[in-house]
Amino acid sequence: MDIQIRNLTKSYGGHRAVDDISFDVRTGEVLGFLGPNGAGKTTTMKMITNFLLADEGRIEINGRAIDDGWAKQHIGYLPEHNPLYDEMPVIDYLAFCAALQNVDKSDIPSRVKEMVRICGIDTMKHKKISELSKGYRQRVGLAQAMIHNPDILILDEPTSGLDPNQIVEIRELIKNLGNEKTVILSTHILPEVEATCDRILIINKGKIVADGTANTLRKQAQGxxxxxxxxxxxxxxxxxxxxxxxxxxxxxxxxxxxxxxxxxxxxxxxxxxxxxxxxxxxxxxxxxxxxxxxxxxxxxxxxxxxx
Amino acid sequence: MNQSWVIAKKELASFFNSLIAYILLIAFLLFTGIFTWIYGGGDVFFRKQADMQVFFNFANIILFFFIPAITMRLLSEEKRSGTMELLLTKNVTDRQVVVGKFLAAFLMVCITLLFTLVYYFSISRLGNFDHGASITGYLGLLLMSAAYIAIGLFASSITKNQIVAFLLALFIGICFRFLFGFLGGSMTGWLGELFNTLSLQNHYDSIARGVIDTKDVIYFLSITALGIYLSEYMVSKRS
The missing domain is CATH 3.30.70.100 (Alpha-Beta Plaits)
Structure with a gap:
């Protein structure tokens, strides 16, 4: 699914967190969102996922405005800091997320099973989430985002807290997903953007300051x-x-x-x-x-x- | 509705996975049981009357304190831990979330009251038992619980702190239960009338006497609806 974003603006108490941003993301594209802390990455993602409403501007998915929340079931979201219900066992939690995302009741066990396999949490699946290490928590976060096989994935710092091997695995996973899905991910790790993203968007102080592949950005920066x-x-x-x-x-x-x-x-x-x-x-x-x-x-x- | 049910089931399970549900059940049954059967000068054997008046009086008081304890974490904990964001970006509306949470707390109260049906059946065999009054008594408890839960839910929706949510729910509860009735009694004219109408105790008393007046039912349902609506509004502000 394609995402079109036009003149998106969001202020928090007079401070413009996102200031008149416009960009498109196409199906099969992995877009890397870069920017210093407080640049407006997370705010933009929260608006695309329908958690926050934009002050101005519009977000369309396949040409249809998302205001009424119709697109939620097509979006998988991994928020920053990866909040999870600590007291729930992993598979119960994934089943809960699947049910909320309107996955058919008969399909829920197989979807949960598949996510457990893809994200490599098989040995942990009966544990409470509070007992997991940070890396495993992050995998559970990814699993819940993908549980309903969404067309769009919004991942806010997906590899934070993972060890180098896991980072490589997750990057590989995101890259594969990117072939058929629309992926937007934010990160502070620059080599990660180069390794996983087809396109890079750098934002600073709520505005887009660069948009292109790693190579075009290099050319622009250094003629x-x-x-x-x-x-x-x-x-x-x-x-x-x-x-x-x-x-x-x-x-x-x-x-x-x-x-x-x-x-x-x-x-x-x-x-x-x-x-x-x-x-x-x-x-x-x-x-x-x-x-x-x-x-x-x-x-x-x-x-x-x-x- | 389907989504609300999914949330309600999850919340209910988390009541029973933590100690909350068991503490509530044991304490509730212990207190009402003692005062209904054994002690206090008002118990069935002392009064030699086969009715549930004492039970309803005590159930009413105990629920007044316990419902805020059930509702305090419903929304505030989601806000504190950040899971609210994850929940609301799923395929659910703000209203479905709030209604689901309300349902969970209400079902918890229903389950608690279900255990007291033992009292109902045993007392009804002791003598000349007024079934109608007991059934309206239960109805009154359920209506009042719904109103308290909605108040507690609202209190939980405006803060990230469970203790604040608990105290606030208790405070609003005290206003509706005691303060408004007191003000209504001590004031004259339309203001006194208004406070008397707002007083939860007045409406509860008339149902507890066995009289179901649509006015009272509408009163409880309005408070419930208002509480749910305000909670939804607070959630939609995303603060």
Whole structure:
């Protein structure tokens, strides 16, 4: 199912938590929601899940406004902090969630069984939720979100509290789900977005500051290629001057004059690797290092959200 | 309705999974049992009368304190732990949640009263027994419980703290039970009339005497509906 969000605004006592946000999510897309704490990620998710009402703007799913709550049964939601009924045994809880989501009474046991299998909570299924470790709680949270096989999954920090192995499993799971479902997930862990999401949305202070795949964001943030090189030559000043004369090179920055380290920024859309190599070859200099430097998602994130 | 029933069943199960249900049952049966049969100068054998008047009087008082204890956590705990968010994003409306919680508490009271049917059957064999008065007595208890539960539910909907919810429910209960009747008796004119109408005790007394007046029934049902409605409103504010 497709989600369309138009001019969504929500204020808490004069503070605009979400400020005129518009974006679309398509079926089969995993959208990563990034942003510093308090940026409005959770508020946006709460509005999509119909928990909060928007002050302004509209949310549509398959072209139909969600105001009357019709879409709830198509949405699976894992809230932040993963609240659960501590006193309930795991399978009772999952059966309760299934019944609330209008799963056919005859299908409930098989759905519960399947979720227990997919989320790997088989050994814990008869325990009370209060007895579970954080990782298992998180799995129960995921299981309840998917119990009715929803078309849309909204996951607020799905991997928090999991150990590295579990994180990989859950990411794998989300990726597979993303093939046929619409998934929106929020996280603070940047490599996670790269690993699981088709598209990234960075929001800051309630506004969208970036929207695209990890690659397009990189391109936007850093138009030119950056090379870090180290050259062994008799006179480093000569090297610096010669590098500056390469047509593809825009600027040369001397990082460490003594050891011959330079940072080259290329002209837009071209690479300078070959030219640098040929220059060194023709002059007989030894090129000991050449590192094409990619802007990290962390840097983009920091650029966009710190002012 | 179906969703409300799912919630009611879950709540009822959690009463019985914790100690609440058992404490309530034991204490209720112990107190009403002692005063109905054994002690207090009003028991059946002392008065030599086969009626349930004493039982109804004590049941009324005990429920007054116990119903807030049942209702206090119904909504406040969901708010405190954050499970309210999860619940309301399921395929349920705010009203279904509130009605489900109300039903759970009401069923709990029904189950409690069900055990006292033993009194009913045993006393009815002791002598000249007025079945009509006892049946209206039960009806009065149920109507009054419904009103108290709705009040307790409302108290639970405005706070995250169970103790606050309990005390608030008790306070509102005291207003309806004692304060309004007292004010009604000490004031004249339309104000006195108004407080007399609001007084829960006045309406309960007339039902307990064996007279079912639609006015009284409507009074209890209105308080119940108002309590449920206000709870729903508080839930819908998401505060």
């Amino acid at each position: 030119q290629q950056v090379l870090r090189i180290k050259i062994q030559a008799p006179d480093n000043q000569v090297v610096a001057d010669a590098l500056q004369l390469i047509p593809q090179v825009r600027t040369v920055e001397i990082v460490d004059f003594g050891s011959g380290r330079f940072e080259l920024q290329s002209e837009p859309e071209v690479h300078s690797n070959e030219a640098v190599f040929h220059l060194c070859a023709s002059k007989g200099w030894v090129l000991t290092e050449m590192i094409p430097y990619e802007t990290k998602l962390e840097d983009i994130f920091r650029d966009l959200t710190m002012n």
